[in-house]
Amino acid sequence: MGDRALIDKYINKITCGDCYELIKELPDNSVDCVYTDIPYLYENGGLGHSEMCVRTARKKEELKDISSGIDYAILDEFKRVLKKINIFIWCSKLQLLDIMNFGGQNECNIDILVWCKTNPTPQTNNIWLPDIEYCVYMRECGVALNDGYDLKSKFYVSPANKSDKDIFEHPTIKPLQLVKRHLLHATQPNDIVLDCFMGSGTTAIACKEIGRQFIGFEISEKWCKIANDRLNNIDANGQISRFAR
Numbered sequence: 552m553g554d555r556a557l558i559d560k561y562i563n564k565i566t567c568g569d570c571y572e573l574i575k576e577l578p579d580n581s582v583d584c585v586y587t588d589i590p591y592l593y594e595n596g597g598l599g600h601s602e603m604c605v606r607t608a609r610k611k612e613e614l615k616d617i618s619s620g621i622d623y624a625i626l627d628e629f630k631r632v633l634k635k636i637n638i639f640i641w642c643s644k645l646q647l648l649d650i651m652n653f654g655g656q657n658e659c660n661i662d663i664l665v666w667c668k669t670n671p672t673p674q675t676n677n678i679w680l681p682d683i684e685y686c687v688y689m690r691e692c693g694v695a696l697n698d699g700y701d702l703k704s705k706f707y708v709s710p711a712n713k714s715d716k717d718i719f720e721h722p723t724i725k726p727l728q729l730v731k732r733h734l735l736h737a738t739q740p741n742d743i744v745l746d747c748f749m750g751s752g753t754t755a756i757a758c759k760e761i762g763r764q765f766i767g768f769e770i771s772e773k774w775c776k777i778a779n780d781r782l783n784n785i786d787a788n789g790q791i792s793r794f795a796r
């Protein structure tokens with residue numbers, strides 16, 4: 552299968568499968584940006600947004616695959632498929648150093664972007680409030696950022712988006728407006744954005760709304776269905792709604 556056919560196979564689709572294998576099918580230098588919310592790594596016994604969601608045995612099973620970190624070898628695959636390194640990675644604080652080391656080794660400009668939550672979960676033990684989430688942004692020399700003062704802020708302040716979590720059931724969903732802002736700043740119309748951990752589909756929705764193309768991979772059949780339904784304005788309960796975005 553030729554390079555164009557391989558791209559057409561996945562373009563503007565969310566494919567259910569193992570991203571570590573699926574990404575190998577993408578041609579070299581075929582993607583303009585990677586935007587992804589990877590499975591977070593937590594300290595044993597530590598509290599984070601995913602652990603706070605673990606209320607029942609069912610929830611523990613659902614969250615097992617999104618709180619165990621990633622194989623960092625996929626970063627090399629990101630580099631291979633990108634025309635130039637242009638990567639946003641949401642991660643836990645324990646993953647910051649490894650991801651930033653990758654950027655440093657590839658002589659990237661590196662920024663840490665943050666989502667500051669105004670309503671974090673209260674904590675009673677000896678730790679800080681979980682009121683910040685981190686996104687590492689890495690870009691190679693030659694990747695242009697678009698102008699616009701409203702796009703350039705490194706922080707975003709909002710309540711935790713409980714309404715989105717209720718609609719789409721995903722415990723780590725990011726604000727759609729924030730994802731759109733990031734992509735408007737660092738990509739151009741019709742650019743191809745790859746998300747290997749698509750979750751409930753926020754990256755795909757953002758791309759659809761701002762005129763970018765996307766390739767999405769998601770290993771969970773549940774989240775893959777929810778994400779594809781979301782593209783058709785259907786929420787996790789199967790209801791058609793203009794709010795299912």
